Amino acid sequence: MTRKTVFLIAALPVIGAALLFGQNVDIREWITGKGGKPAIAVTDFRGSGAAQPLMGTFNSTLFSDLDSSSLFEMKPKSNFPLSNPQRPEDLRPEDNKQGLALVDWAGPPVNATHIAFGYSAAVNGVLVLYGYLYDTRPENSQAPQLLYGRYTGSLDAAGATKVAHEFANDIIQKFGGAASLLGSRIYFSSNRSGADEIWAMDWDGNNQKALTNLKSLSIMPGVSPDGSRVAFTSYAKGTPRIMIASTENGRLLPFYNQEASLNTTPNFTPDGKQIYYASSASGLAQIFVAGLDGQGFRRISRREAIAVEPKVNPKNSNVVLFVSGPGPQQIYKMDAEGSNVERITNGEGEASNPSWNPDGQHIAFSWTRGYAKGDWNVFVMDIGSKQYIQLTHSEGRNENPNWAPDGRHLVFTSTRNGRPQLYTMLADGTQVKQLTQTGTNRYPVWGAK
Amino acid sequence: MKTNAWYPVRPSTRASVALAVALTVFAAGCKKKVVVPPPPPPIAAPEAPKVNQPAPSTAAVTDFTVEPSTIERGQTANLRWATTGATEVSINNGIGTVAASGARSVRPDVTTTYTLTATGPGGNATRTATVSVTAPPPPPPPAPVVRSNVGTxxxxxxxxxxxxxxxxxxxxxxxxxxxxxxxxxxxxxxxxxxxxxxxxxxxxxxxxxxxxxxxxxxxxxxxxxxxxxxxxxxxxxxxxxxxxxxxxxxxxxxxxxxxxxxxxxxxxxxxx
The missing domain is CATH 3.30.1330.60 (OmpA-like domain)
Incomplete structure (x- = not known):
């Protein structure tokens, strides 16, 4: 809170302007956690009997999940007391400096606001994990327990990883309700089989597999909100057309393409009931909307410039972003009737690839602002205040950022190591991880599953 | 195809063939056996043939061949024949009466069996020769119409x-x-x-x-x-x-x- 107050005083004129647009939070504050994250002490859990050898895996996974959520200030274990509670019964009200009182964790040198503790046991050949989250601060001592969970998994490393993910997920949801990445999947184009096909992988890059086998050029997928299908652009029938495939088995689903030389950049609406796309049916590529089978299409945009990449706001279906001219390509918004067109980016450089944060307030996008043409970097912008922050800094070309369901992570394409590959990072540009290695991999979208 | 050889032969001809075969067998039997059962002679039986002295009254075909025996449609083949004791020799399939011995080229469009009939006062003889006609291989696809510098x-x-x-x-x-x-x-x-x-x-x-x-x-x-x-x-x-x-x-x-x-x-x- 103190940090935020200082910021408010220093930036009073900016905030004053921002207030005219509503309750806008500074983009840096938003990205770094709105001034003051929970400071969490994650103790090393121990296991009884056969469970103990698995606890190294468990402890590192739990720490990593919480750390990568960017929701917490992770307190260093080197400052922890020698002992820690394993069960609520271990807690003592008085401060004995041994780590069994919450105040031992609230005060120096730990200075944590929260503590995660617990233990595991092998019960009938099953790994059972008991996890607790407590608020350490004296002002909350009347009801310190925030979370208790009992988690079960197989008695091996996979089971330890599973229960760690589940416990971490519950803790994360306790703070801001952000969905976990666990179970989410990333869809993209890869040419590793010889032709560009649509591929899928787990959020962490595991289980990469091809969804399509069209042996053509299949690119630019969009994923339905429930993760059950992808819509993409394919040259399988000669000209670029929209195709839909099940993410379960890759089976193609019908989609009516307008008679046009170009039908492309399909994206599902947040309610999952319609598809926005760009088509040259009226001459110049413009934005259309249609049912999931392509029927009942209707033209939305009426621009005298190319219009592609329609993206409907997840909180307000009457706000549609798209990329258009005239002049250098920029990000625009319009309403669902194609009216009230407003340019979002400021006209500098070229802008593309808008991706809505689940909050409906922020976008990630690609921009060449400050660099030469074609030198793309990933930016995040508050749509209300139009404040923006640059996340990549010309380490190769960085394009197609797409938000994870948790609203904290992004997946994007970068040429920083040569050919285009997929990377994830936090919304503050840290914790960059490379997910793909083989072939050329592009156009990622992050699905709920 | 072998049975086809008989189709051009008329029934009357077939009867005379049977007779000729029977006589030949009978004559051969006479030569080898010393004791010959008495022949039933109500009809004037021919004399037993003597070596080097064939019965002049019986016609015989000594040769009837076709060369080559297989042609492609449009090619020709040569029929050659020789007969003895015949008063008339003819070949069917539109050739008609021919000399007692001779040769002739034919150009049938389909596989054809030629029957040569030698007619003599004492009996007739026939022999067949077959020319197999095969279809020529299919032609190559038509060459593209040649224009100058068309290319693909x-x-x-x-x-x-x-x-x-x-x-x-x-x-x-x-x-x-x-x-x-x-x-x-x-x-x-x-x-x-x-x-x-x-x-x-x-x-x-x-x-x-x-x-x-x-x-x-x-x-x-x-x-x-x-x-x-x-x-x-x-x-x-x-x-x-x-x-x-x-x-x-x-x-x-x-x-x-x-x-x-x-x-x-x-x-x-x-x-x-």
Whole structure:
């Protein structure tokens, strides 16, 4: 809170302007956690009997999940007391400096606001994990327990990883309700089989597999909100057309393409009931909307410039972003009737690839602002205040950022190591991880599953 | 096919053949046996044949061959024959009466069995010879109509049609593109004259700098602009199919203006 107050005083004129647009939070504050994250002490859990050898895996996974959520200030274990509670019964009200009182964790040198503790046991050949989250601060001592969970998994490393993910997920949801990445999947184009096909992988890059086998050029997928299908652009029938495939088995689903030389950049609406796309049916590529089978299409945009990449706001279906001219390509918004067109980016450089944060307030996008043409970097912008922050800094070309369901992570394409590959990072540009290695991999979208 | 040999033989002829065979067997039997059962002679039986002295009254075919026995349709084969003791010798299938011995060339259209009949006062003799006629192998596919310098559609499109180049983020037909397309229009007229059923793909390409999504729209725009220009010059719109590749299929992959210019193009390809 103190940090935020200082910021408010220093930036009073900016905030004053921002207030005219509503309750806008500074983009840096938003990205770094709105001034003051929970400071969490994650103790090393121990296991009884056969469970103990698995606890190294468990402890590192739990720490990593919480750390990568960017929701917490992770307190260093080197400052922890020698002992820690394993069960609520271990807690003592008085401060004995041994780590069994919450105040031992609230005060120096730990200075944590929260503590995660617990233990595991092998019960009938099953790994059972008991996890607790407590608020350490004296002002909350009347009801310190925030979370208790009992988690079960197989008695091996996979089971330890599973229960760690589940416990971490519950803790994360306790703070801001952000969905976990666990179970989410990333869809993209890869040419590793010889032709560009649509591929899928787990959020962490595991289980990469091809969804399509069209042996053509299949690119630019969009994923339905429930993760059950992808819509993409394919040259399988000669000209670029929209195709839909099940993410379960890759089976193609019908989609009516307008008679046009170009039908492309399909994206599902947040309610999952319609598809926005760009088509040259009226001459110049413009934005259309249609049912999931392509029927009942209707033209939305009426621009005298190319219009592609329609993206409907997840909180307000009457706000549609798209990329258009005239002049250098920029990000625009319009309403669902194609009216009230407003340019979002400021006209500098070229802008593309808008991706809505689940909050409906922020976008990630690609921009060449400050660099030469074609030198793309990933930016995040508050749509209300139009404040923006640059996340990549010309380490190769960085394009197609797409938000994870948790609203904290992004997946994007970068040429920083040569050919285009997929990377994830936090919304503050840290914790960059490379997910793909083989072939050329592009156009990622992050699905709920 | 073997039974076919008998089909041309008339029933009356067949009876005389049976008789001739019976007589021959009977005569052979006489030579070997010392004790001969008395022949039933109510009818004037022929005398037993004597060596080197065939019965002059019985006709015999001593030779009837065809060479070659298998021909392709349109070729000829030679029939050769020799007979003895015949007062008349004939060959069926339109040949008719022939000399007692001789040769003749035939050119049947289908497999044919020729029957030679030697008629003598004491009996007739026949023999057959078959010419197998095979169909010639099928001809090769007809050679393309030879015109000077026609080549294939692909080679003509590749050699005769130049790209139309564009400025960055533009579908404006520049002066150099206008000149190139004017030549292209004349070349297209010739190509369509030589390949009346052909149609041409007109591909729109972009350099690597704009976003891939926007470039699909831009490539489409460029291909349409080139098509519209060609249509003004009399090329039928139905002959041209536009395809935008955006920046997905660059012909040059270096990051410099020379390469980027090569990729900002309207490009022709044969529509398969």
């Amino acid at each position: 559609l692909e080679s003509r499109v590749a050699s005769d049609l130049q790209d139309a180049l564009f400025d960055y983020d533009s579908n404006n037909i520049r002066d150099d593109a206008r000149a190139a397309l004017t030549v292209d229009a004349a070349s297209l007229q010739k190509i369509f004259a030589d390949f009346p059923n052909a149609s041409i793909n007109l591909e729109g390409h972009c350099d690597e700098r704009g976003s891939a999504e926007y470039n699909l729209g831009l490539g489409d725009r460029r291909a349409s602009a080139v098509r519209d220009f060609l249509v003004q010059l009399g090329i039928p719109a139905a002959k041209i199919k536009t395809i935008s590749y955006g920046k997905e299929r660059p012909q040059c992959t270096e990051a410099n203006e020379s390469c980027w210019q090569k990729n900002r193009r309207g490009h022709f390809s044969a529509n398969q």
